[in-house]
Amino acid sequence: MTTKLNDSLPPLVLQALWQRSLFGIAAINNEGHVSAVNPIFERCTGLDQAAIMGLTEDDFNLALLATPVRECNRVDVGVEGLSALYYMRVRSSSSSQNTMAVKLSGIAEALREPLASIYGFTELLLTQDYDEETRIDLTSTLLDQIEIMSNLINEQLDVRTLNK
Amino acid sequence: MKNVLIVDDQASIRQIVRLILRKDFALAEAEDAVSALEQIKLLKPDAMVLDVMMPGEMDGYQLCEKIKQDPALADIYIVLLTACGQVADQEKGLALGANAYFVKPFSPVEVSRHLIHALQVK
Numbered sequence: 001m002t003t004k005l006n007d008s009l010p011p012l013v014l015q016a017l018w019q020r021s022l023f024g025i026a027a028i029n030n031e032g033h034v035s036a037v038n039p040i041f042e043r044c045t046g047l048d049q050a051a052i053m054g055l056t057e058d059d060f061n062l063a064l065l066a067t068p069v070r071e072c073n074r075v076d077v078g079v080e081g082l083s084a085l086y087y088m089r090v091r092s093s094s095s096s097q098n099t100m101a102v103k104l105s106g107i108a109e110a111l112r113e114p115l116a117s118i119y120g121f122t123e124l125l126l127t128q129d130y131d132e133e134t135r136i137d138l139t140s141t142l143l144d145q146i147e148i149m150s151n152l153i154n155e156q157l158d159v160r161t162l163n164k
Numbered sequence: 165m166k167n168v169l170i171v172d173d174q175a176s177i178r179q180i181v182r183l184i185l186r187k188d189f190a191l192a193e194a195e196d197a198v199s200a201l202e203q204i205k206l207l208k209p210d211a212m213v214l215d216v217m218m219p220g221e222m223d224g225y226q227l228c229e230k231i232k233q234d235p236a237l238a239d240i241y242i243v244l245l246t247a248c249g250q251v252a253d254q255e256k257g258l259a260l261g262a263n264a265y266f267v268k269p270f271s272p273v274e275v276s277r278h279l280i281h282a283l284q285v286k
Binding site: 105108109110112113115116117118119120121123124127128141144145 | 174176177179180183184217247248249250267268269270271272273
């Protein structure tokens with residue numbers, strides 16, 4: 001979609017929009033190259049700013065195709081040194097929150113399995129009479145389950161895993 | 165002695181349930197819903213301790229529904245044992261005909277007491 005920005009905005013307003021926008025924004029200069037991207041752009045697209053700067057508009061659009069960007073708009077600006085702005089976002093925040101909620105629910109369920117074994121074996125050891133051999137066997141299984149749980153926590157609750 | 169079939173893909177959970185129930189019940193075990201169904205037809209257990217999330221063609225909910233819809237098997241007392249802790253999961257299990265629902269982590273002693281009471285053992 002291409003629209004025309006009718007009136008020029010005061011510089012402070014543009015600066016605030018640039019810095020605090022919820023959208024990733026890329027600026028195209030009069031030569032048709034990417035000349036700037038705002039702080040949210042890298043988070044929004046996963047693209048490295050250094051790799052994007054200086055790309056032609058066509059190459060920039062190609063690069064966007066490989067990103068999770070769902071919604072991208074182009075605005076003709078026509079002010080000094082700037083011909084257009086692209087603004088984009090990956091997904092709505094509610095969708096993102098839902099994805100995280102589903103992920104956390106799955107992790108909670110995965111953690112409940114070894115936790116159930118840990119709880120169960122501990123309760124059996126505390127409340128039932130077993131011979132020494134059985135007690136050692138149950139304690140060993142208990143330790144195995146603690147290790148499984150520890151590995152799950154390390155794998156599933158890593159920030160990088162959560163953000164995938 | 166009443167028969168209880170333990171169905172869970174996790175060997176450690178089957179072991180815990182087996183250890184707590186073995187004094188009071190005759191036990192059989194299955195590690196997935198399909199093999200459980202075969203055993204049910206052979207053994208006609210009085211009760212089942214049934215996991216919800218299991219790999220394979222059928223999960224615990226589906227097996228529970230199948231049993232409760234079969235007039236020959238509907239009397240089997242089903243205790244769902246599951247890692248699904250949401251209220252909606254519990255409501256779904258009970259709506260499908262399960263008689264009781266324990267969320268993991270669970271107390272084996274409580275499960276045992278529940279079954280002893282429900283099956284009027286002792």
